[in-house]
Amino acid sequence: MSRRRQAGVSRALNVFGPFIGLILVIALFALIPEVQGRFLRAANFKSVATQSVIVALGALGMTLVIISGGIDLSAASNIALASVITAYAINAGAAPLAAVVLGVLTGGLVGLANGGLVTRLRLVPFIVTMGMMGIARGAAKWIAGNQKIDAPMTWVNELMAKSPRPSWLLLAPGIWLVIIFAVALAVALRYTVFGRHIYAVGSNEATARLCGVRTDRVKVLVYAVSGLFCGLSGVMEFSRLTVGDPTVAVGLELDIIAAVVIGGGSLSGGEGSILGTLVGVLIMSFLRNGCTMMGWPNYIQEIIIGAIIIVAVALDRLRHRKD
Amino acid sequence: MSRRRQAGVSRALNVFGPFIGLILVIALFALIPEVQGRFLRAANFKSVATQSVIVALGALGMTLVIISGGIDLSAASNIALASVITAYAINAGAAPLAAVVLGVLTGGLVGLANGGLVTRLRLVPFIVTMGMMGIARGAAKWIAGNQKIDAPMTWVNELMAKSPRPSWLLLAPGIWLVIIFAVALAVALRYTVFGRHIYAVGSNEATARLCGVRTDRVKVLVYAVSGLFCGLSGVMEFSRLTVGDPTVAVGLELDIIAAVVIGGGSLSGGEGSILGTLVGVLIMSFLRNGCTMMGWPNYIQEIIIGAIIIVAVALDRLRHRKD
Amino acid sequence: MSAVAAASPVLRMTGVTKRFGATVALDDVGFELARGEVHALIGENGAGKSTMMKILSGAVAPDAGRMEIDGRPYAPSGPGDGLRSGVSMIYQELTLAPHLTVEENIMLGREVRAAGWLDRKAMRGKVREVLELVRHPEISPDVPVGRLSIGAKQLVEIARALVNRSRILVMDEPTSSLSQEDSQRLFEIVRGLKAQDVGVVYISHFLEEVQRVADSYTVLRDGRSVGSGTMEGTALEDLIELMVGRTITRLFPRVEHAVGGPILSLDRLKGARMAAPVTMSLSRGEILGIAGLVGAGRTELLRAVFGLDEIEGGAAVVSGAVLAGLKPWGAIRRGLGLLSEDRQGEGLALALSVADNMTLSDLGPYRRHGLLDVARQRRSVAGWIGKLAIKAKGPGQTVRDLSGGNQQKVALARLLHQKASVLLLDEPTRGIDVVSKSQIYEWIGELAREGKAVLFVSSYLPELLGICDRIAVFHRGAMVEARPASAWDAAGLMAAATMGRTSGQERTDERSPS
């Protein structure tokens, strides 16, 4: 009996566990009288969700990379590059859809290059993607001619509009994209051979090879997928900024990686989940949003966010140790 | 016979190996007629060396951290914090020496906090130090009141002077400090129990613990030492800028980590050397220097440096595979 | 034995209890160890032996229980504490730092200091001494341990435990990867330690070994102590009955099987890490044993055949198709399966579940409309867990939490699940208890009857002689000789393995296995 109840409690903890950090953060600001009225509004949640789209898309791909035991430091540069390419194409008169596809593919290409270098040269991903970070950023600045690219407004810029055009959408199309891709990836990780192989490669590459997993192919694919998501994220960045900006998202790779790790991903591979990652993204977004609403100066915000990152992960570890 | 000769060749490769990348980079620019005259001057080398001091000091500590299987993302923020504290103290009328000691100790304290969190809460270093990155940066801005701190000129500002005061020093005192500490750390890594234990913890922490190594103590010490070096690096930063600037060195942690990895450090622990790290630092400095001298636009420079990071590490791996 | 009776116990453990979640690994267990006594701890896989000894060494904290050393209470706060109190341990799973050299590993945690600096000369002396003691002075102290074979690693592990002057030495399956000769040598060392009044706890699934080396025994079953006594006058059957609650009739059950046409043939195959090319052939329904000492190159042969190492010359042909240049996934597709000797490093993904590990090499059957039928996967895995009597909470349990022997069973189950037609088994019974071993032999026999071919690498000669149709001997990277099993005896195998040549008169017969 009591054992069964215990199991029930621990299952509940496991289901809600990932959300604890998020609930705590929301509760924190919901309790401060100064902002609670505004903070808890649907409009504010919508705006936080929209703000999260760019990091979330990057983090979806990064989750795969981290589960496979890798890391992608080039993510943020890749986002900037894709945003520049999209703006460039639209500016050059391409159909918006073609420009979007081009932007996403550019991201995928950078990812493919990462994967190729990691597997062919057998270099640590940290270094390959760190090199690629410089290359992609440089390429973005080059293409943009060291400037931001102004592009005429098209439907692409509606993707991140807070009040979407067909109003029955309720949320910005970008948010829906995140939801759709998150579900797709979560299913893929759990219910496809490819997904199981990603976990296997991250958990023990030698074992995976021994079991007939084409580890190199898995890794190349993972980086390519991550690149595609960065590309999409870049398109969203362009949509949000309405300009293609080669200097955007500097340092964002750390936010993206932090989101995955806060969400339970392990940098030594084999662990991580899509749901966790999304929670990680939201924790960081709500923190920023709440701190800004409170009007706290940036340094306080920096300190608080730094501390919360540590606390969130510590809570997660504690929960894991329990069961 | 032939085996012995082979051994000789491979030993030679091992001794010169780490320098190959550096020699290649220097040779590259030395061969370009446009800059060779200027590039190969002693004065230019001196200026590159001086520019390298800040990254080099950070990288010395980072080498220990990386050998022990950790990572310290807070290094750059820590440098900024220490530079602010030093400036603050001097400005407040403290004796320059006291200010320097205070700056170094501040760095050490941040390192200690990193080590404590990593070992007490059993969190991954990536997250702890990422959180600390925000905390230290925020604290620096707070203390500096979001401004640069102007401090009166003292002998501290001579530490990074290209033409040092007692002219028989030839090089800036900061460079000598790097050399002295590099030798000391290299010796400590090789010839002391502590050094060995750092490698053991990085290579297989469980084993080290089972063998009675106090792994937690080793790790705390490693982070503390790394922090002290960041503190010293911050003092040098202050010395160089003559102001305490809380926004300095943003993103420098990646340069520092790259230097260690280019120098043969492995992010999974157990590998790395002081000599290699210094070579890594110099490779990056000479690259920047050469690219600027060539007058190449920044984006080209970014692309080239990104590519060279990959190539340097690939060369190093190739060399390792041979023997 | 006199030593047992004479001295007061050096170690007394009473009421030791340890739970891992719902699993009760140890339930109120106790035993005593006298000075100069060798005490055997035996029991099935998962009985709780390793856990008990980890509690003694300080690596695991007990939930309840008391320990005394020399009559004084002993409650180590960690393994370092245990070492300082004179308890050293050879762990079942290798615990070496791959980047460190042999010397650095052996001296880890007990470095010799002179004026604050490492005294390398003194350490070198100690290391040489202890390598000499295990009779492997050829192991270079300067080689990074990561480059050694499993066997050599185990020797280093033993050397590390011996370098301590400890009062209590725990050996948890020290010989699982050793050759017979190295095992013999270890027993001599144990006898030497006894003479120096060291108390030794010895854990092994080789019961004959245990009988030879131990003075007394304690048997664990399901985390409970079910009997103890002096070894003298206790028959092997009695021990087995205590362990499993019943007797078993045959340790090496033979399943009748017929040898068919060749399925795998190696023609001067030379892998990147092999010392010499190898030519041999394996037929359907045949069990071909491979014997040899540590470092004889058997593992390298299997790795080359399976495509894990690059192939430098010659060819491997499976069912008429040339294998050379294939990667493991290609080999698997052709029906090959490899069981690695290094289950922790390579054989298993420790962080993943039993289900994932068991089915990783063959997820195809669970695919439906592109998606995995996870429920069916679990059912199938649950079936294998039952069939192989794997002690696990269920298909979802992480492999890391299983006992050593049960991990090995999971690795083996993967090959069975994958329905490989050529099984390359590298020390497949490593760390598996006697009863399960005989079970495994039976399966291997049945696989042969189904027409599958088995390449069986083992350092445990009785099992080679007991179940193989043919046995090939390797020496220094080259195949010395292959003969029908009936044409070998233990002494002959040993001689061939150590000297690289056969005793002479028996004729070799490559073509017609028994």
Next chain:
Amino acid sequence: AERASGPPGAETVTIAVIPKGTTHEFWKSIHAGADRAARELGVEIYWKGPQKEDDRAQQITVVEDFISRGVDGIVLAPLDDRALMRPVRDAVREGIPVVIIDSALQGGDFTSYVATDNYQGGVLAARRLGGLLGGQGRIFLIRYQEGSASTVQREAGFYDTVTAEFPAIELLVKDQYAGATTETAYQLAENLISRFPDVDGVFTPNESSTFGTLRALQESRLAGRVVFVGFDSSPKLVQGLRDGEIQGLVLQDPDKMGYLGVKTMVAHLRGEPVEKVIDTGVVLATRENMDTPEIKALLTPGPTAIDD
């Protein structure tokens, strides 16, 4: 300060002032001016820049968060003349007026634009530098950062003027970027000096690049021998000007910008008519004029009581 929308004046009016960053002295002065206006007019201001300095996306986020919070007005120094258009439009749609300061914003959604003519600043610098060199010599144009609108205008003003009015002056370097921090500027300048030790003049477009370059000139013993014209002020730059190491600093009036930004916003909220464009002017500080009261006030903004 809980308040929803309502007639301003009934409760304390809250105004968000959003700079591009928070750590440059320049922004401190804006902050001081804004604070002064707030105290004079009895309104409350929130001072909040993007978390990462100079990050467009983050600045959009800050604007959105203040819209969510429901402030009465926003005074914004946009990091991008285009990217901030949409959040500004969103704000206006929510009934929150926006005054733009410092840098331009496309479109006409904002109430008023209070800024310096940055291009003109570049022109002033070019004339000073060209004049002192006598229309001859080899100079560096060190740029600040890719895509930063106000500095791009200054660089453009400088570049256009030099090429048009001083054709004999040779630009040794014209597309090297100093980067975000003093240290990066320092290294760039050092490396450039290594290559061209015989440089005659240098122009830098903002505080961090000016100070980094000054340090490099001092270290290579070129300070005072090279004609150096920079932008903005800080105590070390003022010292440099006094010591003859800097021959000119183009100054804006950030304090006035902040002050007028808030003041204009409050006027608008109170229903008073406001000018669409307000110029706060640029001046050139030199060693000669640096002690005149009006220049001195710009060079060393008085002690500001800012409670962050």
